Amino acid sequence: MKIRGRAITVGDNIDTDQIIPAVYLTSTDPAELAKHCLEGYDEEFPSKIKEGDILVAGKTSAAVHPVSTLLGR
């Protein structure tokens, strides 16, 4: 399988609070969560990415809310 796109790298230990700050966790809607995607890592991040981008992270951890957040983009 070949995937082409712009790669965005974010390094190691991107914890759940960086992927989706806990303050937004009252929502379960991927589209709503996506508006704050990686905001804890970089406040401007949601505006810097577009559909088709490839996110490359190092050693990390994630639960379902973060995954939904990423799926929402």
Place this chain on the structure above:
Amino acid sequence: MTIAERIISSKVGKEVHSDEFVMARVDLVLANDITAPLAIKEFQKMGAKKVFDGSKIVLVPDHYTPCKDVQSAENVRLMREFAREQGVIFYEIGRGGIEHTLLPDEGLVLPGDLVVGADSHTCTYGALSSFATGVGSTDAAFAMAFGEIWLRVPKTMRFIYYGALQPFVEGKDLILYTIGKIGVDGARYKAMEFCGEVISKLSMADRFTMANMAIEAGGKTGLIPVDEITIDYLKRRAKREYPIIELGDADEIMEIDCSQIEPQVACPFSPANVKPVKELTHIRIDQVVIGSCTNGRLEDFRRAARILKGKKVHPDVRLIVIPATQRIWEESLKEGLLEIFSSAGAVVSPPTCGPCLGGHMGVLGKGERAVATTNRNFPGRMGHKDSEVYLANPSVAAASAIKGRIAHPEEVI
């Protein structure tokens, strides 16, 4: 075999070893007001009609409760309706509290159990020799429907603690010191085991504190073998029989000399950025939080009250005290601890995770700094992204509240 291998084998029905992928039976499934709504939606989406066993599923609203806004109220309403319809255990506010303190205190978790919870600090119950671990909401939904979970059996990393503890060194300091030594991924996907002469003298409260933070080193769970202290704790609580889980094999062993450990503080923005409190006494603070699933037990409030009795919170500091469960709140009241806190100028909150995750009941503003007995200090964890959290034990937190800066308890006692 390791403790983890033994417990998981008993849930698979045959002998399994580290690195094997298995389907294992679960004894308890947990979700809270952040994760249960997602899990319930996934449960319905997969077409599941009935949970595998309502007596083995617990829903605890604790993060944004008492509900802080309409959205959080809707989430808890969904949980309440699901609990009623499916006959699962639900802890209403005023009768419950923070999940990881509540479940063991209610006798719902016993040695040898396999527990999955849709919350990363589910590893807390490892202190009772239960293989307890955090899972995502989708995995929790599957476990609620089928009573099973998929796992890779972890390797075991044993920590042996020896030496006499210095004054004011508590379970929190031992685990912070350990995380500082091995880093936030030092035990990634490993079952951590805490044992040795120091651990065998620790109270259950301190043991829960240590197991609670296993995840901050990447641990799958944090196990402590069963001894007299465990049995004594379970005497009034266990409603089922349970096995006496003793130490077995380990893949790696690390020895820690505790006699050299002073009270520890984890500085922003990592639980592994640990320094002795004495190196940080110049740091001024705006807020102190004593509570959470890490340090919200009666023993923790006794320690804080010992420091705060007859003293006043520094005029520039807000002190927020949060007993983890209704029972602990009540016991703290009866012992006069809440009066000590209130007289010192603290606010006493109902049980909630609240400020720990920047949710409510004590969120930090821009540039503000807090000392907290909680477990995470990532950027923005307690509020504004430019706020800072220093993690410490309840005695250090109380002393810091009095001084208006990070302080060693010796300075005020």
